[in-house]
Amino acid sequence: MTSLKCSAHNCCYNKNSLCSRGAINVEGAEARYADDTACESFRDQEECAVKNSADSCCGCETVNIDCKAHNCTYNEHCKCTAASINVSGDNAHRCCDTKCDTFSCEC
Known part of the structure; x- marks a missing residue:
């Protein structure tokens, strides 16, 4: 599993x-830059409040990451192999407002 830090506080x-x-x-099948990626799992707090689907448990330091960014150095058979990643999205309200800062194009 990969260590994950996330700044998508929304x-x-x-x-x-x-x-x-x-x-x-993580999506971004044709990504060449971190800006071409996104956390597909992102859900806005308001959306979760309406659906009452927010998870009330604690955050985990490590998570499994399925990665569709085929050009990423750390993508191995659609799994992230990086020791740690950072997902950014300080003011995100949709998944496309986030990105994987650790993305590194092997192109």
Whole structure:
């Protein structure tokens, strides 16, 4: 599993910059830059409040990461192999407002 820090504080899974979801999906099949990626698992706090689906447990330091960013150095068979990653999205309200800062194009 990969160590994850997350600055998408508007995400209902964000607990003190850690993720309470247990696993995330990073999208960006044709990504060449970090800005071309996104945390597909992001859910706005308001969305979770309406659906009452927010996870109330603590954030985890490590999570499983399914990665669709095929050009990333750390993508091995759609799994992230980086020791740690940072997902950013300080003012995110949608998944496309986030990105995987650790993305490194092998192109």
